[in-house]
Amino acid sequence: MTRAGRDKFAQKSLGGLHRNIKQAKCLMVGAGGIGCELLKNLVLTGFGEIHIVDLDTIDLSNLNRQFLFGRQHIKKPKALVAKETASRFNPNTKLTAHHANIKDSNFNVAWFKSFTIVFNALDNLDARRHVNKMCLAADVPLIESGTTGFNGQVQVISKAVTECYDCTTKPIPKSFPVCTIRSTPSQPIHCIVWAKSYLFNELFGASEDEVPEFDHSEDTDNAQEIKNLRQEAQELKRIRETLGQPEFAQNVFEKVFNKDITRLLEMKDMWKNRKPPAPLSFTSLSRGSLSSCPSDQRIWTPEENLWVFCDSLDRLSLRILGLKSMGEDLLLSFDKDDEDKLDFVAASANLRSQVFDIGCQSKFNIKQMAGNIIPAIATTNAITAGICVMQAFKVLKQKIKDARMVFLSMSGDRGLITEPLRTPNPSCQICGVARLDFECDTSKIQLQEFIKVVLQDVFEYSPSISILHDKLIYDEEYDDNLDASFENLGITDGSFLTILDESDDDQPRRVNLIVQIKTRSPSEPEKSFVIPHRIDIPMKQAQPPSLDSLVLSGKDFGRNNSPHVSNEVEQSRKRKAEDTLDSNQEPSKKVKAEGEIIIIDDGYIEID
């Protein structure tokens, strides 16, 4: 199609918006499942300029849904191949690819400022949070998106107008009480976590204390049982020393499926209201004689489980001995894509399920559960990417008030559910804030100097403050870092610090102050920082104003208020654990949005 022809159709369907789209310079972060679909949409819609950032290379497993890539591209950078393929869809779009991490320091606030709009097509909280912060600092609108299986979500974020990505807390990865996993499993997942995170690690890897799936918070309530469990683990370590000997598999089996279970049975109180476990005997279970691992699609018989248990233990033992003979690291870690490890975990989990009379699972299912895999669905990504562009239209039309939070879900009566955007959460650590650029020599300035000279003398903060740099680095009860330089605390050019006013509840508190660190220009080499001008830091509001009242006058959408978090430091502490989960917020209320950009109702889609 000629350049004029292509423009003619776009002009007709988009009207005045077409010019804004042609002039827009977009950034797309992530060229994976959503990113490939999104890039195709952006290019075909006629966006003028697009920068693509992705740190990864193409893997065989990406090809079923990341359609910009083919077999010939395996191991090549996603950003570069995405650019190459998409550039053929529309030669009018100027594409630039960056095979890099979006957190790299060259992607600074000034660089973000050069974009009209940013699209997130990422798969992890850490990068999402970073882009959220950068877009707020640069005051560039962000279209945030995520999918998990059949669920998808699109959120429009605009500084001071809408909630930011961090205004609501995100779910923490699931962990299980140690006692459920070690003593009283009741579901297949408990046995799978036991096999993967306890047994595998005790035999081949790190100790259970280092395992994130184990929640130790109830340990003090079960002190005696925890002591017993530790003793059991010690015994297993002794058996580990017989690795490579012919009786190794039998030793492990007798220990974990017989001796430990017999001990558990002696704790009669535990089984008053539960079905007691039934120990297994190695000698009375026939191992059978298979020549290879049975099918991963069906549930194995007890004999097959025993065969795979012994066979995979032999295979893993040989690997350990091989590594040992080469003087290499002896620790293995679980990897769902490693057949030997997966076979061992699948057979062990099923044998344990048998002991506790829990339904066994196929190896295929165990792989999904052990790897926390929710299959990525190409259609979910495609619909989500389409919604991203439609929401971007509203941003480019300067009609952010019309933008919606959109949820794609299989569970309700309607596939797409939309909500009005919410106003910023005044307690948000990231956007409920005042901002300050602070020039300093990060190798010289100490935390205490910053607190005393800048925060207390210039800004008149009381001693009741907390300082966060991703995690807590200072509060009144945690002063270990006072003598440390910014550099030693990992604070470098482009880093952000969040200052929280922790005054008593009956005192007015200031909104959070976000300090962006800039390495100092060399004009005043003798000083470690430039004293900033005082800015007014507003006080926190008790309740956020409703966005409806600001911009959606006259419409009653019946939305819930966001769960505003009162204790930000607590949130930050929790955050240490939350790093890898995907975004998966549920809609707070189903609403039909009339005159909206998309409504799916009885299978019919309306586009305005």
Ligand SMILES: Nc1ncnc2c1ncn2[C@@H]1O[C@H](COP(=O)(O)OP(=O)(O)OP(=O)(O)O)[C@@H](O)[C@H]1O
């Ligand atoms: N910090 C980052 N900087 C740049 N790109 C990132 C960053 N973090 C993640 N990404 C990219 O975001 C994309 C997310 O895509 P997607 O969710 O489809 O994941 P994937 O790795 O391609 O697939 P899967 O995890 O299912 O194998 C990936 O291509 C990944 O490389």
Ligand SMILES: [Zn+2]
């Ligand atoms: Zn926020």
